[in-house]
Amino acid sequence: MRHCTGNWLATHNRKAQIQSTRLRRIIVVLVRLQTVLKSLRERHQRHLAIRELSALNDHQLADIGVERGSLVDAVNGRAMRSASF
Structure with missing residues (x-):
């Protein structure tokens, strides 16, 4: 029985590269998904705050220093103008 160590090693290295590439792509997708989910959570929290206010x-x-017309701005952290100016 003849062993082709060189060919086996090359094949094994190629398979390892493919798996590594796939893992990197999966990680990129998961990081992007995490970012989207974080954004959705923050948006939902802002929606709840607006509803409560x-x-x-x-x-x-x-x-509490908020006018009804500026609820969204207040929740989003935008500076509000004082009525005294």
């Missing part, structure tokens, strides 16, 4: 009356909103 919307349930407050105008007096309660004024107590």
Whole structure:
């Protein structure tokens, strides 16, 4: 029985390269998916915050320094203009 160590090793190395490439691609996809899921979670949290603030009356909103028309800006962290300026 004759052994072709060189051919076996070349084949084995090629298979290892293919598997490594596949793993890298899978990792890239998983990282992108993680980014998308994080973005969706953050968007959902902002939606819940807007919904909660919307349930407050105008007096309660004024107590925390928010006007009803600027709820989205307040939740998204955008600077609000003071009425005194």
